[in-house]
Amino acid sequence: MSTTSGRSLVQAKRSAFRREPERGRVPQGSDAEKRLREIWEGEPGWRGFFTTVDHKKIGLRYIVTAFGFLLIGGVEALLMRLQLAQPNETLLSPEQYAQLFTMHGVTMIFLYALPVLSGFANYLWPLMLGSRDMAFPRLNALSYWVFLFAGLFLYCSFPFGEAPNAGWFNYVPFSSLQYNRGPNIDVYALGMVLLGISTTVGAINFVVTLFRMRAVGMSIDRLPIIVWGTLTVSFANLFAVPSVSLAFFLLWMDRNVGTHFFDVSSDGRPLLWQHLFWMFAHPWVYVVALPAMGIVSDGLPTFCRRPLVAYAAVAMSTVATMIIGFEVWIHHMFATGIAPLALAFFGAASVLISIPSAVAVFAWIATIWTGCPVFAVPFLYFASFVLMFVVGGVSGVMTAAVPLDWQLNETYFIVAHLHYVLLGINVFPVLGGITYWFPKFTGRLMNERLGKIAFWIVFVGFNLGFFPMHISGLLGMPRRVYTYPDGMGWDTSNLITTIGSFVLGVGIVLFVINALLSARRGKKSPPNPWDAPGLEWSVASPPPPYNFAVLPIVQSRHPMWEDRLQPTGRRSSLEEGYLLHDGREALGVQPFSGKPDVILKMPEDAWSPFFLGLFAALAFLTMLLHFAAGTVIALVGCGVTLIAWLWPRRSLAQREPPTPEQMGPKRTALNGEALPVGSAGEHSGGWWGVLALVATEASLFGYLLFSYFYSQSQTQLAWPPEGMPKIGVGALSTSVLILSSVFAWFSERTLKKSRRSLSFVWMLVAIVLGFLFVGIQLKEWHDHPYGLTAHLYGSLYFTITGFHMAHVLVGLVILGLLATWIALGYFDEQRSAPLRIGGIYWHFVDVVWLFIFTSLYATPFWMRGQ
Template sequence: MSATSDRSMKQMDRVAFRREPDFGRVPQGSEDEKRLREIWEGESGWRGFITTVDHKKIGLRYIVTAFVFLLIGGVEALLMRLQLARPNETLLTPDQYAQLFTMHGVTMIFLYALPVLSGFANFLWPLMLGSRDMAFPRLNALSYWVFLFAGVFLYCSFPFGQAPNAGWFNYVPLSSLEYSRGPNIDVYSLGMVLLGISTTVGAVNFVVTLFRMRAVGMSVDRLPIIVWGTLTVSFANLLAVPAVSLAFFLLWMDRNIGTHFFDVAADGRPLLWQHLFWMFAHPWVYVVVLPAMGIVSDALPTFSRRPLVAYAAVAMSTVATMIIGFEVWIHHMFATGIAPLALAFFGAASVLITIPSAVAVFAWIATIWMGRPVFTVPFLYFASFVLMFVIGGVSGVMTAAVPLDWQLNETYFVVAHLHYVLLGINVFPVFGGITYWFPKFTGRLMNETIGKIAFWIVFVGFNLGFFPMHISGLLGMPRRIYTYPDGMGWDTSNLITTIGSFLLGIGVLVFAVNALVSARRGKIAPSNPWDAPGLEWSLPSPPPPYNFAVLPIVESRHPMWEDRLQRSGRRSSLEEGYLLHQGRESLGVHPFTGKPDVILKMPDDAWSPFFLGLFTALTFLGMLLRSPSMTLAAFAASGATLIAWMWPRRSLAQREPPKPEQTTPARSAKKRDALPVGSAGEHSGGWWGVLALVVTEASLFGYLIFAYFYSQSQTQLAWPPEGMPKIGIGAMSTAVLILSSVFAWLSERTLRKSRTRPAFWLMVIAILLGCLFVGIQMKEWHDHAYGVSAHLYGSLYYTITGFHLAHVLVGIVILVLLATWIALGYFDAERNAPMRIGGLYWHFVDVVWLFIFTSLYVTPFWLRGH
């Protein structure tokens, strides 16, 4: 075949992967609309329940599951309140109370507060952003299944009386093996790591969805505030969740492997736990608040009949709140004996955080004041949220003053503050949001009369239950006590708190019954029953499986109010837009310009997310039961499921050109640029997803290195105590790993030139060099005179290098898969996104080693020389 003919064949092959998207209308009830419904509608019955990747169903499952956990946590709270209603009560034993106390906190903070907000975001984001689904639908399903299994895992020990019992903060040494020899803390530790996987996976999905799945014209100044809030907390989760996951895993190692991270007798540091925990836990306060603030910011204007006042200021205050939130974790540690300069700095930063919060409060008040409020049930919840926000915020600012914090730190005043900021600021927006978007969820309206009754019971019960806790705290009642003697002055406030708690429980039950009954018998809702401005209200209630028959073009922040807000100017195109009907397709946009970038092929329903979540949970169950065989078998099953998930569905030679449409919708004469079809474009969605994963993995290694230098700074012993790592061997392994990265990069570059065979052998060389690095690392481990349980330094050295070695092994598996796919002909010059994605991960592993080499090898060598 001639060179010219060969070039022509390649060009034809490339054209088959590009398509000019049609632009026009799809009338409701037309053949095209019916075909679109068939394409996107999944199976019914139990198979469909397990395999679905529909973001709307997953979002509703999050909300319902989180609400069930809310009810369970509420029952635990009521049992504790019965115990504290009177002095010297004996309803619960101290151990039973400790387990209820811990599981109540774990449930409300980790199993209710964030998951319920994730449910809102999962359901609403594609509808608000003008997309057909999230960026990674199967990853979305995996996030839910792991969350569900993590919740079951945490509760599996409850019936046996072995539930976590050291408080949700789980301070060491109380939670160490010396003081808690049962499985209680192991359940909590492994369950939190499992839950962290779900949170991280969900955060990656949200970040990439915003970057890649917005409607054309959806610029950052047109995003709903709930999107700003969820995006901000998603970035925060990528950076913060590794801290608490690492802390719990290190504690599990202390308890099961004999390491000494928190063991005082072996020079371990209990304060390291507090640093790692609060580096996560303080940003987490805003993680469960900012999306709720977004719900209010987006829904409150609907009932005020005007746009949100100071939209840009509220959006920026959302971001600023989280940024400052990362800097104030030490205000939870004011009583631990830290330096006065640190007290002053973090106290000032804690006061500073009130500024962005105040911006949002004034914006909400101004929106109500300058509007024409309609006193519906959602408005009542949103308006009362502002009051809860102010009360909780003011009590928090009080504890930013160090002398006052020393007085209030371990009292019920802090418990009151915690419930106002974590429960009040969350529950009221959630209940209002459920009522507001209930037509979108079910196609029906909730009963307004019963809704108002439920609201007033909840409002009175909440404040009656939690405000007196401030008084108890000021009277000196300590936290975490299971009973108290008579005559302390706490009797009346505790009795009122118990009465209010039961009243709150009744209100929550009335709300739940109203929702259940209304879902079946409520009034049928029109598409936009509230006359709301958001893009989601342009769709029927409930939305069809495909969301948008044509992908809209947005020209304003309030598509449904454009006619009343501006008499002239450009209008959003909601009925005429991009037609993508050849299978499950959505439009991907450039992350920064927002211009159409690719026609994305969305995945069908799949079993893999469920089984990957199940096998992952079984892996952790094997670790809990200390069964190596079960752990390894479940881990291998997880790996096999993940490989099957990632495996390309068809080779390059088997790909078919797009099928012609069966019918002809009404089309516009406008011509559109041809777009690549599939995971393509300048950077694929998978590339952005792995980049987000790299961010969270970099955070994990950052916290590990922080633990190393923190422990070094606190010890009075020689560092390293013996057998300093040999810098020559470390330098050699570093050179091998960097060289492996170079060959992986050369393989990807060679493949872009359609040179398949050289690309394959270059990848094989990269794999062999990676294996050589593993061999050098294992040899170095073998030659050391100490092991992981010898002393604190040994624990840190083996853990840091062990974590990295695990990433290297995962990277080698990825490189092997890439080499296999090259050999099977899955890639060519146009279709090689997995090469860039795998290369990104491998290069990250190499860069991390440079930091580890500098910290563990170069720094001790330099210190010994000086």
Template sequence: MSATGDRSIGQSGRIAFRRAPDFGTVPQGSEAEKRLYEIWEGESGWRGFLTTVDHKKIGMRYIVTAFVFLLMGGAEALVMRMQLARPNETLLSPDQYAQLFTMHGITMIFLYALPVLSGFANFLWPLMLGSRDMAFPRLNALSYWVFLFAGIFLYSSFPLGEAPNAGWFNYVPFASLEYNRGPNIDVYSLGMVLLGISTTVGAVNFVVTLFRMRAVGMSVDRLPIIVWGTLTISFANLLAVPAVSLAFLLLWMDRNIGTHFFDVASDGRPLLWQHLFWMFAHPWVYVVVLPAMGIVSDALPTFCRRPLVAYAAVAMSTVATMIIGFEVWIHHMFATGIAPLALAFFGAASMLISIPSAVAVFAWIATIWTGRPVFTVPFLYFASFVLMFVVGGVSGVMTAAVPLDWQLNETYFVVAHLHYVLLGINVFPVLGGITYWFPKFTGRLMNERVGKLAFWIVFVGFNAGFFPMHISGLLGMPRRVYTYPDGMGWDTSNLVTTIGSFVLGIGVLLFAINALVSARRGRKAPPNPWDAPGLEWSTASPPPPYNFAVLPVIESRHPMWEDRLQPSGRRSSLESGYLLHQGREALGVNPLSGKADVILKMPKDAWSPFFLGLFAAIMFFAMLLHSPSLTVAALVACGATLIAWLWPRRSLAQREPPTPKQTVPARAEDNDDLLPVGSAGEHSGGWWGVLALVLTEASLFGYLIFCYFYSQSQTTLAWPPEGMPKIGIGGLSTGVLILSSVFAWLSERTLRKNRQWKAFAWMLIAIVLGCIFVGIQMKEWRDHPYGISAHLYGSLYFTITGFHLLHVVVGLVILVLLALWIALGYFDENRSAAMRIGGLYWHFVDVVWIFIFSALYVSPFWLRGH
């Protein structure tokens, strides 16, 4: 086939723009390299700061912002330790301590632990995968801005003395309006929902990036372990974050709308909160651990001068750990009256999770034992991490035994375990990872002598600060107390803990000072100062804006060590590869085979992520202030910004196919098959992104339906309490919605045949049918003799159907936009990715209604029949 731009018939029979990617090299300092700089380099100054979509800048912002939150959370911890250093201390009042205690937990768990790992992944993933950017650069920027604004939102009430005060676990009924009437819990609830948006958006980006943005030849058995870890936790976030977001939303509704999800007086279930919270929070333990384990697995071998032992076993253990982690949330609820059979099952599962973790531990030890360790600062952090991991893991296995858990539950032993798991297993890899990749971040090396001093201070301070907590717990010291009487036997252990905490704080502060000074005055680093094996070290330090002048072709897991590991055989092509110089372009690959299948056009810097994050934060502030008008105004601003974000820039008819240069094959077996340019159908990154969004939204509706059946199983009252649902009306609305989905599908199929006005007509019918569904739903609501605040069933019914109706309205807006874009000529047989993406969302909304109809309308009749 010709190597020039062409129109060719694709497999689907549709005509699409295609061209062959060039092969070759880009000499340093050449005109081609200068052009790449011009294409990929964003604006400077404050405009560039607010509009950049460069994954490296966003990754660094994540790391720096999360580290600031680490220092803030550490300062809160030191104030609490001063309160607990001696018996009967009066430095803090009970309410002040409760707020400090809660904000410390929120900060360390939600604002530091995962965001700092997201920073590593954002910066390193494209470099490790051989790509020029993440799959969704603007979505990447949005995730950071929402994270930043969520952190500001959560801290907004702290100076006013109205911060969250019910612990990071926020148990009801203490967090309910009856016992906590201030804005404290509302701040926490809304802030966590906002933060959940950031986490979900980031997870979608990571999943699609791994599937679609790898270098050619980067098969799954060649992925770095940190990629395995981040991919695993991204899937976990898509499935788990909806649980906690829903829990906080339902709590906010209980407190502000009068629903009864957790209200015992109206048959609500406080244990429902614990189920939803721990369905999220236990997997979250591994969310903040697995990428940190990946940092160690990838960086430790560099200083052992050998590859990681049992790579495949470590990769599989990473996935297995998360899978089992989803099944053991009830071990946080052993003391709540769970049935003995459930105790036995979840206790055994909690023991089982130690097996994949042990696989990784033995692999690290074997790597050190069989290697030639070089005792640099990163190696010290990584080796000490293994010790922290073992201590935290052993104490976790102890609490998996039900009888022992009953004894240790609510004692400081659990606090010690929590800090070893969430802090020790996270902070040590993070500090080591920052030191290791510091040359890649800044182009300079951190001071080794100061780094070793900081390490030993951190190591001694951490263990002196947290290991005595085990002893305090075994001596019976309860959790969450703000003071204690003299003569309980806890004086010495608490004093040692306080001293150790301050030593730890000094060490972390010294590390931060070393990083700040080294970033400006440190010794300049060569491209690969550690002689590391990873692909990220094949670029300059720091990397150029485009990452790779030519997109590499990978043949091994250690492209920088190929000469010493395999003297003969195929070699990765790092200096000669795919040339994509016609605008901001990246190579998309088949998710399974890893073969190139599309040339993706990447977006430039944009204002929309910043403004969308800002308007979302304003909307949540308006909800906190109980201002309906401001809430609606901010919501409209969010919608307008999102529409502007998605609006097509120009029709395909206005685009001229580019004329690429003659191809120069890099190797004999390569050919110049033409690839689609841009996004179409399954080649569209947006299609994969919506597919990931559908996964997390399906989880959200799944948790809602779980709430329905759980509440039904626990109640002793009639269900439904006021007559059976009208299954005839429900069946009618179901048929209307399914028919609407059929016409939306027909519109997309017709457009592929370039019948634009017929496609427009089918889409109008789909919209009308969707509006009829909304009308039926509104009429059914009006005909009900009760409202959302009447009783528990009313709260569940109106919340489930109302949440679905909200999705229907969003779907209708999408269909209207698609119809408008069809009429304006933005789509034809060549460019219809948005039609398929919008249709995917609409079909999902329709399928979800089938499950809701089955649960709310059909199941009561079936249960009555049995």
């Protein structure tokens, strides 16, 4: 081959990385539309069930599965209410009641409230944002499978009478091995860590989707409120879920390994559990509320025939509510002996959080007041939600006053507040949202008459069931009691509560019957049956597999109402826009402006999410059974599945340039420039994904170091004890790890200069230095005069450095894969995104070690020197 022809081939190959996005329209039933359907439609039958990555199917699975858990949790609640319907009842034993009580809370809070909202977001986000899919379709599927397996894991102990039994808050020392020797708490601890993986994976997917997968022109001031709500809680989950996952894992280690994090007899701190738990659990209240508030904010204006009042204020109040929510976890610990200054600060913050919530309430009321309400079933649910929100919010603000909290804490008043907040603020928007988007889900309308009957039964039953709990609490009835004596004054209120609970159960069952019947026999729906303004109503109901035949160009927040809201001016283009039909493709945009940025290649259906979720669940199951060999096998299965997931499809050297027929007729792109196709750096979805992963992993180490310094501040013993880590050894290992990071960076830079062999060499040097760090760390562990179970300091030191060691080993596997792929020719200067992504993770591991070195080595050495 001549030099000239060789250069032409290289240029042709490089052109495959940039393409001008076509513009045009795709008529329904045309060959182009049929081709899109073939490209995006998954396999039928059981194979398609396990391999699909379609966000719509995953969203519906979330909703159906979460609703199933809602029904199970409701049955548990009714059994408890029968036990409490009258004094001295013996329907349940104390242990049976404790297990039902715990699993009811776990089910409603963790297995229903957030997953059902994740189902709405999974189904609706790409339709609302004008995209063809979520940012990480396979990660989306993994999130669902892990959620399902975590739910089954938590319930697997029920048939054996060994379900979690220490309350959903799981306070130590009651949940410690000394007082609870069965497997009950181990099931809860491991199940919650597994569920945390699902939540974190889903949160990463939502965050990156919002930043990258939107219609052209959909800037952040045009986002639906439900997107604002889900985005806010996804960020919160990245920083909050590591706290509770760590707490449960430390408790599992106390119970099974012999550590002393919460063991008072060895200077452990039970209050550390409450700090870690409520750092997560108080933001979680808003995690299960803000997306539900978004459902109301987007659905209510449709039936008021006007846009939401004060959109910008509601969007900002959503963000402000979550930010303040992170600051008030001690709101739940006022009775634990906290210092008066802290009580004053956190009490004021608890009152302050009512301000952004009130902004949303006034916006909803103003929307109803200034609109022309249509009293359809969704409107009834949305409007009644406002009342539930006010009742729950007022009772919450009451407990922000420390003296009143001391009186009401541990009474049924708190139980009433909890149900109005976690159920009233969640269930009513969910039932209204299902009715509202049911035509989009199924192509049919729910029965209006049956829907109104179900609504009024639910409304009456909910308030009849939960409002009297306020009275029981004010009369002094304590929480968590399985029975009570006669003559306490609680008989009437408990009987009314039980009756109301059964009425609520009848209403929920009637709603489910209406949904099942309507899905089969309901009236067929037009594309936009409610005359709604959102972008999701611009496509057929139910939507085609590809969502949008042409990717729309958005010019306002209400693309379906533009003619009536602004008779003149620019219009959104919903029928003519960007054509992407060279395989599964989606358009990536700039994070804030919504301008086209990249053409993203989307993955096909795959088995890997299912098997990864299955192997992860098996790993936790074998840990529960203390089957070490099984755990190792399951973890190896996870690793092999991940490698198969991440393995590049084809090397660049094997890739042929696209033919003109494959490229299609070229149209003018934005500013006359072609867009990169799945290119490196910030254009790639993986680059954004690893940043989100780094954020949540940084939070995990932050909570670990918080536990270290909190324990240090509370102990009266020498800290650290004799045989403290040697700063010289720590400095040596730190230098080695930093040098490894430098060589990993050299590898990336030299590859971009087309020096593949040198890039491979530098990567090998980085790997060798990484293994040298591991060797130094293992030698230091071996030389310590104490071990993991010696005392509290030993537990903290070995756990913190052990967590980091696990991340180092994962990083070394990543570097090893990158070196292999470099050697096999998968990368060159044009295709190097995985190298950048892997490098970010390795640099993060090194930076984390700097904080650990400072905390565990340098700070004690400096303090000893003083």
